[in-house]
Amino acid sequence: MASTKRDARENRKRIAIMEAKRGLRERQARRRKRDNVAAAVAIVAVVVLAVILQLTVFSHNPTADQTATAEAGLDASASPSAATSATPSAGPSAGATATAPGTNTANIPPASTADGKTFTGELSLNGSPLGIQIDGTAAPQAAAVFKSLADESFFNGLTCHRLTNADTFGVLQCGSKTGDGSGDPSYQWGPVENSPADGKYPAGSIAVARGSSTYSNGTQFFIVYKDTVLPQTDGGYTIMGKVTSGLDVVQKIADAGITGGTTDGAPVTPVTIDSFTLQ
Template sequence: MRAGSQSNRTARQRLARKEAKEAFARDQRKRRLRDNAFAGAAGALVLALAVALQVFWFSSNPTADDLAALKQEAKAGQNASAIPDPSLAAGRTFTGTLVLNGADIGVELDGSAAPQAAAVFKSLADSSFFDGKDCHRLTTQDTMGVLQCGSLDGTGAGDPDYQWGPVENSPEDGTYPAGTIAVARGASPDSHGTQFFIAYKDSVITQETGGYTIMGKVTSGLEVLEAIAADGVADGGRDGRPSTPVTIDSFTLK
């Protein structure tokens, strides 16, 4: 009887230890699952906070690296190889003629002040890009008077595959004297394209988004622009399509 009791007791102890180990293992598995779930939620929260902080920080305190990244993103999908290198115009002055509705306007582009813009517009002029393009916008406001030209299709639309930057030679006080030739752009400093505008009178333009590149000036024929402006805007407003349709016959630079 004693030997059998000892054997039974040993078997019960073995079973108890086995059950205890299994219970402990189950508890550990539950704990790991709970911890992993918490860690995943915490990680997601940290990631979300990090993204939020990054967006906030970037929007309020952009660094040079941030701006460089934004510039790269803005150029994504465009044919960047088509943008002329600014070295092609640096230190050079290009002179030529812009012919509007058969009337000559003498122009000069300053590659020292705006090498990227001068390189782009010299290249476009050399390729006869502007020939036959319309000047789609006339502004006759009290403080601003400009004629804008060079749209891809004459409606004011740009070419999303031909965008470049940065803004060059922008006046700090926002003053664009009569005869100024400047580059039009979208909201981004790297959204220049093929459009330009000419101030036919002294103009003040807001500089809130970085201003506009002054790339040159009219050297003769400003009266051609003044006559177009005198005819006003097509719908009688102060900013829109000119009443007198304006077409670029040619734009030559040398």
């Protein structure tokens, strides 16, 4: 009889131990499930954040694009917009608030002053000259603006604040009055002229940086030192001319690299515009 009672107690004890182990396993399984769900949520969050960052950084900034936006694209409202420079959307941007569609600010010279004319001259960077040509037939409004600015010595002493060196996005962006890629809201104009339909900007091209609208061109421009592709979905950028000699000067600046080792930012070698002349 005593043995039967002991056996019963032992059975109850074994059952209790089994129940306890089963409960522990169930709790561990639920915890693993929660951990797996949390990990999956974290992974999804990281992927979503990466996509958002990619779309944000590259949707407007060569302003690289292209971009951040400054007069280049090459956004002129922020920055050739990863960036504080002007840049094509996803390329050069110029950082200023865009004027109303289809309007120029009052101090913009009329396109008629340059229509049909070709201007040649020199752009000197850090004491090294580049021969340049501005085409008033293909881009009369841009030619009128930059001839006027050159005649006023506007660019003398300004800097080239942005450099890109991605595989298909190589530009040097210059002409920000503040030196940080910001555009001047009191000096904006349009339209975009002579923009390549295929988005291909050949090495040697000189193009105008702008902000978010086709009437947000300003004083910033970018020099394409290697064949570059920029988004054209919002109108692209005006190719106003070309470098006729000395493009290797820009290549040497590019070879020196970009601050922080990125592909879009301030050049390691500070670049000053000594002069910009057109005849």
